[in-house]
Amino acid sequence: MKKLINDPADVVKEGLQGIAAAHADRVRVMTDPNVIVRADAPVQGKVGLVSGGGSGHEPMHGGFVGMGMLDAACPGEVFTSPTPDQMLAATKAVDGGAGVLHIVKNYTGDVLNFEMAADLARDEKIEVEAVVIDDDVAVQDSLYTAGRRGVGTTVLAEKICGAAAEQRRSLAEVAGLCRKVNANGRSMGMALTSCIVPAAGNPTFELGPAEMEIGIGIHGEPGRERRQMAPAREVVEMLATPIVEDLPFRSGDRVLAFVNSMGGTPLIELYVLYNDLRKFLAARGIEPVRTLIGPYITSLEMQGCSITLLKLDEELTALWDAPVDTPGLRWGA
Amino acid sequence: MKKLINDPADVVKEGLQGIAAAHADRVRVMTDPNVIVRADAPVQGKVGLVSGGGSGHEPMHGGFVGMGMLDAACPGEVFTSPTPDQMLAATKAVDGGAGVLHIVKNYTGDVLNFEMAADLARDEKIEVEAVVIDDDVAVQDSLYTAGRRGVGTTVLAEKICGAAAEQRRSLAEVAGLCRKVNANGRSMGMALTSCIVPAAGNPTFELGPAEMEIGIGIHGEPGRERRQMAPAREVVEMLATPIVEDLPFRSGDRVLAFVNSMGGTPLIELYVLYNDLRKFLAARGIEPVRTLIGPYITSLEMQGCSITLLKLDEELTALWDAPVDTPGLRWGA
């Protein structure tokens, strides 16, 4: 296992200490339980935004704490959802009297832990709403699954809801907006290599030198199918076709196109992919009016990518463009 | 070779097309010869900033074109310095009447090509100054080498000089500032894995499963020595000790600490490294008052990191904090 770490058991703790020290101007890190909080939390009169999930997806979620995005993030162990006491502590720390929104990725663990946390917070008289993000078209949404996973759209929802909360919109409005983003966002991912969970020490799955895994999640779990390596333009088609067909995205739609690295894929490849994606979209009359290209929701050092499309209207576009000032996403501030 | 590309020969071209499409609001991409230019270039009365180098280091340099940083970048083939005609075209495109600064990384190829370009530009009556960045302490600076390589400090110099140029400082002043940044910045890098140049198709060097290469450059070239894998805190010591001793950085110094991924190392590991770096610095009384943590000057998908320290004074700090609006670095705008 080749990693720039010390003891595998200390990765999350030391990573948090690093974040705390590097971004002391923006965030405060609480330990026992672990929570990353906006330095100026709670912001009075503002809906508090809390998210969280397993570690190993950096910059999500801790890197998105700050003005215009999250008020707090709860980092779990690597790829393991955090616990209710973290979420409760986060919720209490960011409650500015206007209620708290939990943005939850749809995994059984995340959902159950956030549910317990919301119950506990309500016991303490904090108004809490939860919205579950489930945008991964690789999972058949049916009675026979735990539902679609929450992936790339989570980042976009956190940004957009963060902007709305800064405008002092109500908890009901911000939650409604979060559901709207989720309803209009679709994602799918793939891997060229597995990642290695530090505590496990070896790759979660094995791929041959000419194989790739299509429809993966973000926890190193196996995907929908294994295929022979293909050129970027075919990979884009494999990912973008189910995305576009699912919503469906139609000619004339204006979208935010998000090309994400799973961690080990470098930027130049993301631009090659985006070049193929824009052609794919152009052929269908879909216009990418905003882009986000880089490693934003990762799986440790996994090589691979995911594509997310979010259908934009004027409201979402304006909220996307609004200032944001976090370690991982920053503009206008 | 596992890469998300089409034909290896088209990586640079398609990457540029992707950049052009993704960031049309900020940059314009010229082809034949390849140049990435600020959308609003030339900015009248402002010193034009041009840099360039081989591709494969993204976001450097193309991702740093925009308000407050570069006016143009010249992308060469992967890891091969660009050609004088690119640099000439860039220089002409950004000349707003106040002269043009070439920020050149110290590699024989980059230096010679930029020299020829400067001669050609002067023939066309454009005032050109060039500053060579040579901050890599892994190279013994002596009569017996081509001198130190230009690495991480380049990113910082581009940001800081870009801010000074926005303030309409003169060419002499901006060039002087660039030399000052170079004089106060030191870097060193290491690799856990080799990268694969697309046109070559196999790793530039081979490392055993428990080996790492210390003192590498950014082109997949071998480093100063090969060692057994070590914990992050020891890696930090191996890199930071020669950096601190070289300038030297002294107790009481305020620095910008830049922990960079070579491309394949994920953010969580950079934070673990930064956590060890801040302890290393604290033990020496050196205070990191600004941080930059992420993949900013990369070697394709190489796993590894580099550390850069820049000694700050008030002038440099203020220029670092000034607004910047590029695809790769953005704040305050």
Next chain:
Amino acid sequence: MPISDSQISDWIRAFAAAVAENKKYLTELDSAIGDADHGINMSRGMQAVLAKLDARQAADIGDLLKTVGMTLVSTVGGAGGPLYGTLFLQMGTSAAGKPELSDDEWAAALAAGVAGVQRRGKAEPGDKTMIDALVPAVEAVKSALAEGSALDEALRRSAEAAREGMTATIPLVARKGRASYLGERSANHQDPGATSSWLLLQAAADTLAAKDSQQR
């Protein structure tokens, strides 16, 4: 002879030991159809539980079980944390204020715990989850006691039912949890959660009944 507070402690310690011993095995089962952490997570949680038990002041069994539940909830994470946490929390509620448990009170507590897991996770038997081991275990202990079996026999039958339920998950296609994303690819693998649940019931048979017969 009722089940004592110290026997419940022994049961928890025996479960912790079984989880530690099977940490790699549980994680391997989870890498085939999940995310390769079930053993790591449960073992982290049970180590925390052991630390709590060692530091614990004497109190009633309800209190003991709630402490276990709370500790699991706040240290395990993932799906396993809230589910096992709920199991012990609900058992604790059922046993609230009791310094010892009769056979029927044990069966009632277990049933309450498993019902809590079902309410929280919404899984039915056959969904390929821990429920496939837990529900048969509750039924077995209840019907054994109803038939007049002694506690050791009832616990033995309960653990045996859990083992069978666990094995029966192998051919199933998962409909809950992370394994459900795999669809048909989830068949032919044993569910990790059902496996840890069997370890829990087996630990009960080994500790509660063993002491019970010694003390008889």
Next chain:
Amino acid sequence: MPISDSQISDWIRAFAAAVAENKKYLTELDSAIGDADHGINMSRGMQAVLAKLDARQAADIGDLLKTVGMTLVSTVGGAGGPLYGTLFLQMGTSAAGKPELSDDEWAAALAAGVAGVQRRGKAEPGDKTMIDALVPAVEAVKSALAEGSALDEALRRSAEAAREGMTATIPLVARKGRASYLGERSANHQDPGATSSWLLLQAAADTLAAKDSQQR
């Protein structure tokens, strides 16, 4: 019998062919002590030169050589581009306006080209660069002609001197270019640039002299 414009073309084409043939070899030499691109870069440049030659209008030799130089400068990049570009540009200046070259004019043009490379790259013989092949080649052609040798003999001795210079780079520790970063680790490897320079001089011996003797 002077060297004609079409012989110079043949020389360039022969060099392009030799570079294409040795593309992998040159790149391998460069991966040992550089960045694994010398063959790729030179071959990209010489392919561009061939395209230019095919499209070219008849003009003088100076013009031809300058076209080669400009094309290399704008297509090769790295250290090789400006250095080989300068070589041909300076040869072109030396041969400006000439429809054919006498033996001495050839030697003078080559010397001017190599002097240009030295001015640009500041390398001395012994620094483990292309200069180690080029400087002996110039000296050899000059002294052969001074001794009264025919052109074919002079070119042969020039190519032979380049080959020896190339081989002599093997034990050297590099002091210029990318290989210098390796310090002592650069010894025991042949310099890629010196190798391509030998190919250039060998191509001259094969083309300029061969035709020369046929036409004599």
